[in-house]
Amino acid sequence: MWPGRRSQVEWEVALSCGALEERIRPWVTRGWVSKKMEEYLGEDEPTLVNFVLDKLAARTAAAEVEAEVAKVLDEEAEPFTVKLWRMLLFEIKRAKATPS
Numbered sequence: 001m002w003p004g005r006r007s008q009v010e011w012e013v014a015l016s017c018g019a020l021e022e023r024i025r026p027w028v029t030r031g032w033v034s035k036k037m038e039e040y041l042g043e044d045e046p047t048l049v050n051f052v053l054d055k056l057a058a059r060t061a062a063a064e065v066e067a068e069v070a071k072v073l074d075e076e077a078e079p080f081t082v083k084l085w086r087m088l089l090f091e092i093k094r095a096k097a098t099p100s
Contacts, residue, residue: 029053032087040076048072052084 033052037045048069055065062081070077 028091029056029088033084036080036083040073040080045072056088 030049030053034044034046034049037048041048052065052069055068062085065084066077066081069080073080
């Protein structure tokens with residue numbers, strides 16, 4: 001089951017699989033985050049995109065990422081965070097299913 005709210009996200013599971021850096025193509029994550037920022041803000045925000053990607057690389061908790069992006073996205077922070085985690089979980093599952 002895919003999470004629909006941040007409280008349902010099992011971030012530790014996503015982080016523990018090791019596929020985040022090794023198997024998920026960086027341009028997938030960067031492209032997705034960039035597209036969402038454009039949708040929410042109406043323009044490209046490379047600084048914010050890099051900030052989010054840095055948080056992912058640092059294995060930052062979902063609640064902390066949400067709190068940080070809420071400073072810019074306001075009420076859209078939770079939906080963004082949940083969608084981000086869902087995308088990551090999907091990519092992790094896809095990476096696991098794809099032979100190296």
